[in-house]
Amino acid sequence: MKTKTKNDLLSLGACFVVYAIIQALITFGVIGQFWQLNIVLIGINIILAVSLNLINGFTGQFSIGHAGFMAVGAYLGAVLTVKMHLPFIVAILGGALAAGFLGFVIGLPTLRLSGDYLAIATLGLGEIIRITILNIPYVGGASGFMGIPRYTTFTWLFFLTVFTVFFVKNFINSTHGRACISIRENEIAAEAMGIDTTRYKVLAFTIGAAFAGVAGALFSHYFYIAHPASFTFMRSFDILTMVVLGGLGSITGSIAGAVLLTFISAALASYPEWRMVIYSLSLIILMIYRPQGLFGNKEFSLKMFSRLTGGGKRGTAQGK
Amino acid sequence: MFKKGLGLALGACLLTGLFAGCGGAGTGGSANEIKIGGNIELTGGVASYGKQTMNGILLAFKEANAAGGVLGGKKLVLVQADNKSEASEAGNAMTKLITQDKVAAVLGPVVSGNVLAVSQIAQDNKIPMLTPTGTNTKITVGDDGKVQQYAFRSCFIDPFQGKVMANFAAKSLKVAKAVIYMDSSSDYSKGLADAFSDTFMQNGGTIIGKEAFLQKDQDFKSALTKIKAMNPEVVFIPAYYEEVGKIVKQARELGISCPIIGTDGWDNSKLVEVAGADALNNTFFSNHYSSQDTDPRVVKFVESYKKEYNEEPSALSALGYDGALMIIDAIKRANSAEPEKIREALEKTKDLQVVTGILTLDASHNPVKSAVVIEMKDGKQTFKEKVNP
Incomplete structure (x- = not known):
């Protein structure tokens, strides 16, 4: 201890x-401003990827509706600051609570599904959230919620990112977290050992959704606008790609995935014709040579280096 | 050890971004070129619009450079940035163009939603931006009624198009009962529907029904059956070509034979591919220009565009070309490539001869110029009439 x-x-x-x-x-x-913006994007993506990893990687529930929860946080946060004139911290908490609550309510029925069915249900859910927002004139409807002040600073972002990472890490190392991992490994065995699987699945889902809400609030308060087109299932896939790229079940993997993909996207901004080609190629190559993701389900640590430099038979370490 | 690694990994990752930041900074323009940014939808949902607009811009720059450049021989360079047809990426591209590439002005984005997402960034950095095709009123005049100082455009605004088509329906088609079928996921569509119904009713017509669909819908038959039962004299569909093509096709299949009218979102060669030439007979839409216009400026533009790209220029290409002409004209009149001076000169744009008409910017940065109505005949766009403001 x-x-x-x-x-x-x-x-x-x-x-x-x-x-x-x-x-x-x-x-x-x-x-400069451009790289500041990308550091902010990296931070937001880390929060999204790590929280999705809690659901997909650690609890083994394949969810692809993360953009929907992000949208809830983005819009509710914006309503709280723009319409109610409340401080930014309230917007972040409000966004997190609303997204978490929604995750809880929706998680209860849908998490009884598994595998492909759950994936489709969450995909539909993300779209339902987006289309609902699209038809609420109070938040701007199709033209998006405009006039949001830029409250997200590097300080806010950094500490919320660190908080997310530590929260998820400590959660996984707790009793609850181990229960979640046991569900991933073998749901029937976990149930036989007396673990209330639905409860832990919903718990992980709720926490993941809440952090997506935080990321959403940070997002809308940085880009001046919350637009339904920013929260399509393509964004859910982007987040999922980061998680899978880094390795399902590895927090450091998710961080690396988020950093790498955001970075590639920014670095290739000047070559629009090649951006998608390079992006896709790197994913294909990775999936061929490292189907388990960059880090697999291991965590990046200094131990890897000692193992690598120590050479020998234990060279299965996953570090780069 | 695991936790320490975690922290270190986090640090390492953030540092990666940092080094990149150092490497990327400090790229200024050389002495004999002027950098203009192009924040355009080159990939994603509306990439086809972005590409056409970009072609128009590039042609204008090429011609200006061939004619000796501006400000005593300086070449114009377009720095492209793809915004993936998405609002936050548009902000990303805008920030890159302004702070990394240090452009003097920005052309784009193409779609209103993306323009609205970036205008604050232009404002904060005091760089003029000109959207060739963003027709939403809020781009140049904010919610508070104040003119956005740094935002300009080279196209007319949504209400104007709605008015043009309402007048066209009432006066040229002489109809009194209209149904509006709009895309409820698009602000463009909603704005046009409102403007159309206002003017149409002022002209003594009635809107007997309003139906809505969502972008990417495939089957429109249930709504169209309802519309058919209303027995309208005209159906107004302010939407983009992908859905419009399918709607027109299915409407004709169901036996809706009345005129179907729309707006500039229809303007794409894919419309004919999707709907079929026969279904499109008796349909009309408003547009920024027609390539069959016999005006010498239009003829010259169409000719050089065909030579360069080997295809007919769409209205988006014409507007991109005009947007670039406005910037070039402003730089010439300001006799400077400083953003603030370009902005001042842009504000005073008056009687500028461009492809889509003779353009004067009003006090709220919106062009005052004419629109055309195009009729589809056997799959070909034909010039029907020109409507002056």
């Missing part, structure tokens, strides 16, 4: 250092 806390504190310390460095570089103008 003690070493665990110590390690947590160490990583938190490392995060602070990283934060300080990047914040300083932004303040002194070394990082």
Whole structure:
């Protein structure tokens, strides 16, 4: 227990250092607006990927409706700040609670499904949320919710991202998290061991949805606009791609996937003809050579390096 | 150890972005070129619109450069950025063009929703942007009624098109009972439907029914059966060609033979492919220009466009071309490539001869110019009439 806390504190310390460095570089103008924007996108994508990984990777429930929960957070957050003039923190909490609640309500019936059926149900759900929003004139309908102030700063983003990652990590290492993993490994065996599978599935789904809501609120308060076209199933697939690319069941994998894909997309912005080709090619190559994703279900750690440099038979480490 | 790794990984990832940031910064334009950004839908849902617009812009730049450039021989360079037909990506592309490429002005995006998403970024950075084809009124005049200082356009606005078609229906087609069938997922469609019904009723007509569909719908027969039962004299479909093609085809199959009218979203060669030439007889739509117009400017444009791209220019190409002409004209009159001076000159655009007419910007940055009504005859667009504002 003690070493665990110590390690947590160490990583938190490392995060602070990283934060300080990047914040300083932004303040002194070394990082321009374009890369600031992409750092924000990376952060938002990390939150989305890690939260989806909790549902898809750790609990083994194949959900592809994450963009819908993101939309709920984005719109509710915007309503709270623009129409009700409440502070940003309320918008984030409100977005998270609303998305989480929706996840809970929807999770109860749909999580009784499994495999393909669940995937289709969640896909439909994401579209239902989007189309509902599309037809609410109060939030701008088809033209989108405009005039949202830019409240999302690097500070907000960074600490919410760190919070998400630590929350999910600690959740997985808790009793509840292990119950979730057992459902992924073998649902019948888990049930036989006395685990209330529906309860844990819904719990993971709710938490995942709530964090998607946080990401949504951050998103709409950075891009000045919440537009239904930003939350189509294509975005759900984007998030899913990040999770699968990094490795289902690996938090560091999700982080790496989110960073890599956002980065590729930004770096190729000047070559629109090649962007989708390179993007698709890299995915195909990865799926051929590493079908389990970059990190598999392992976590990236310094141990990998010691194993690699130590050489020998245990060279199965997943690091790069 | 696992947690430490986690933190480190997080740090490493964020640092990756950081180094990239250092590498990318500081690309200025050289002394004898002027960089103009093109924030265009090159991939995604409306890539076909984006491509046509881009062709028009590129042609205008090429001609201007061939004629000796601007400001004493400086070449115009278009820096392209794809916005994937999505609002937040449009913001991303805009930020890149302004802060990384340091462009003097931005052309695009093409679709209103994406334009609205980026106008704040242009405003914050004080860079003028000109959308060739964004017809939504809010682009140039915000919700608070204030003119968006840095936003311009080279096309007319939605209400104008709605009015044109309502007048056309009432006066040229001489009908009094209309049904509106609109795309409820598109703001463009909703705005046009409102403008049409207002003017149509002012002309003494009645709207006997309103039906709606969603983008990407395939089967429209249930709504069309309802429309047929209403027995309308004209059906107004303000939507984009993909759905319009299917709707017109299915409507004719169900025996709706009355005129079907629409707006510039119809303008695409795919419309004929989807609907079939026969079904499209007796349909009309408003557009920004017609390639059959005998005006010498239009003839010259169509000729050079065909030579360059080996295809007929659509209205989007013409508008892209005109948008580029407006920027070039503004740079010439400002005698400077500074964003603020270009903005001031753009505001004073007056009697500029462009392909889609003689263009003057009004106080709210909207062009005052004519529209044309096009009739589909055996799968061919034919010029029906020109409507002045």
